[in-house]
Amino acid sequence: MKLSVTTYDTTRALFDGSVPIDGVDVTTAPTLPDIYRSLIGGEVDLAEFGLTFYLRSLDQGAPFTALPIFPNRVFRHSCVFVHADSGITHPSDLVGKTIGEFGVYGQDSGVWAKGILMDEYGFQPELNRWVIGGLEHPAPPFEFTSHPHPDDVELTAVPEGKTLSGMLESGEIDALFTANVPQPVLDGSPAIRRLFPNYESVERDYYRRTGIFPMMHAIAAPKDVDAGLARAVYDAFLEAKDIAADQYRQSRRLFQVHHMLPWTNALFEANEQLLPHDWWPYGVAANHKALDAFLRYHFEQGLSARRWTVEEVFAPELLGT
Missing domain, CATH: 3.40.190.10 (Periplasmic binding protein-like II)
Known part of the structure; x- marks a missing residue:
């Protein structure tokens, strides 16, 4: 089974073997149109997908669901x-x-x-x-x-x-x-x-x-994805992301010498005053407000045929995350 995702600090452990997913081959994501075509054509089984393109595919009846994994976030x-x-x-x-x-x-x-x-x-x-x-x-x-x-x-x-x-x-x-x-x-x-x-x-x-940190992408999967596989992929992404976050925390002791960017420690310390310990959460509960805002915006801007709910667009077996 093939999963296509971009190499971020949140996903690096999936590529270097630190966090394996049994039976899943993790590959670098191609360009956006190719991701869409590859997922539709069955060349990949799961893929990082922009939220708007995922929702547009649902309106067109595509047999997808989403896992509450958000490897890409940016304030806008x-x-x-x-x-x-x-x-x-x-x-x-x-x-x-x-x-x-x-x-x-x-x-x-x-x-x-x-x-x-x-x-x-x-x-x-x-x-x-x-x-x-x-x-x-x-x-x-x-x-x-x-x-x-x-x-x-x-x-x-x-x-x-x-x-x-x-x-x-x-x-x-x-x-x-x-x-x-x-x-x-x-x-x-x-x-x-x-x-x-x-x-x-x-x-x-x-x-x-x-309290909203906007997310751009999630992981799209076939609508009939095996529940055990969905959980295994979610858990692996979560572990990989937590490894990356801990590396930033531990690197404070050495003034973030693993990074070329000066004053990273000062930025990290400033962020600690505002952001929670898990500032990049996965799962439905911690992201429900942000996701609901995006779904509302998507509908209000005329991009969705109807107002989707968070519970409709994510895999049922992961709604308790």
């Missing part, structure tokens, strides 16, 4: 970029603007960012024009998934030969919701800045008030 106030001359300094300034989004209307990062802006700042996506396509390379909207959206949301594809990063830098679009930092930003372009320049403090305040 930081994922909204604006053109420096767009006049956007506050979320309220997004009204009437042209906004880009990579690949699909409603990437996991975009679902979270839109939902948070809707909840906290009154953002209304239908008041914007949305442009969908490639971020750094010219590409049409994703072909491997469905593209639901409300009738009152205006969507167009990126013009042929253009990219969202280039259009943002040139001012052809006013803002960009993206899971990846645009290359012009990494290159130091003065033409692009974040909607929330002080995103860390904003995200810390958001977590302090809500």
